Amino acid sequence: MDEGTADDMPGAEAPAGDKRPCARGPVADHAEPNTGGPWRNYFLILLDRIPTPTAVCRADGEVLIANPAMAGQWGVAPGQLRGRNLLDLFKPRAAEQLRRIEEAVRLGHRSRYPVEVHWRAGADGAEREGELTVDPVGDPSEKPPALLALLRVRETAPPPEPRGTASPVEARILALAAGGATTASIGTALGLTVDGVNYHLTRLSRRWRVQGRTALVARAYVLGVLAADSWPPAPA
Numbered sequence: 001m002d003e004g005t006a007d008d009m010p011g012a013e014a015p016a017g018d019k020r021p022c023a024r025g026p027v028a029d030h031a032e033p034n035t036g037g038p039w040r041n042y043f044l045i046l047l048d049r050i051p052t053p054t055a056v057c058r059a060d061g062e063v064l065i066a067n068p069a070m071a072g073q074w075g076v077a078p079g080q081l082r083g084r085n086l087l088d089l090f091k092p093r094a095a096e097q098l099r100r101i102e103e104a105v106r107l108g109h110r111s112r113y114p115v116e117v118h119w120r121a122g123a124d125g126a127e128r129e130g131e132l133t134v135d136p137v138g139d140p141s142e143k144p145p146a147l148l149a150l151l152r153v154r155e156t157a158p159p160p161e162p163r164g165t166a167s168p169v170e171a172r173i174l175a176l177a178a179g180g181a182t183t184a185s186i187g188t189a190l191g192l193t194v195d196g197v198n199y200h201l202t203r204l205s206r207r208w209r210v211q212g213r214t215a216l217v218a219r220a221y222v223l224g225v226l227a228a229d230s231w232p233p234a235p236a
Helices: 039-049 068-074 095-107 168-178 183-190 194-208 213-222
Strands: 054-057 063-066 113-121 126-137 146-154
Touching: 054 068, 068 113, 068 146, 095 113, 095 126, 168 183, 168 194, 168 213, 183 194, 194 213
Parallel strands: none
Antiparallel strands: 054 063, 054 146, 113 126, 126 146
């Protein structure tokens, strides 16, 4: 993870003559992890190992530090997210959720605020959805506080298999079954166990909504999975 300068971290002391406000946060003085105690190193080690996508940001959403799980959503190294803004990375589903967080931060409220977001992840640009939880952290006396952002990725269910299709293995099982082969002989011919053959037959029965091997074979011919003019039976 890339290390920034002390000026960029919440809680860092401003150099002489610098009038910029500083906020105190959990990653203060991150550029000098050996000063002020070893807890900063522990924090960075823990952050790297957390499987949940996590980032620490300024109150305006600028990313100060991100863990590999968060950076992995875009297929980049953690240091490449530093300086980016959460609003550039994630698109909220409802703008009023952001306004609620802005008002809470302005008033110094310390609560956890979930935001429904979507984004395009990885190099393939796949659309993903999830919930970004924003939690103000740091010394309550300092305003504005730093923000801890946790991302819960919503896993999308794989598309259902088309009901009229069969995999090459399933088609070969059906062809052998249509020729009168037993479950054991089908397994021997295809290098499968009896349980493996039954597993494929059960999946086909559920997909095509039929019961029994005879109905499966008949359905396979109707759907064109088996060649209608071939004997012994063969996949189409």
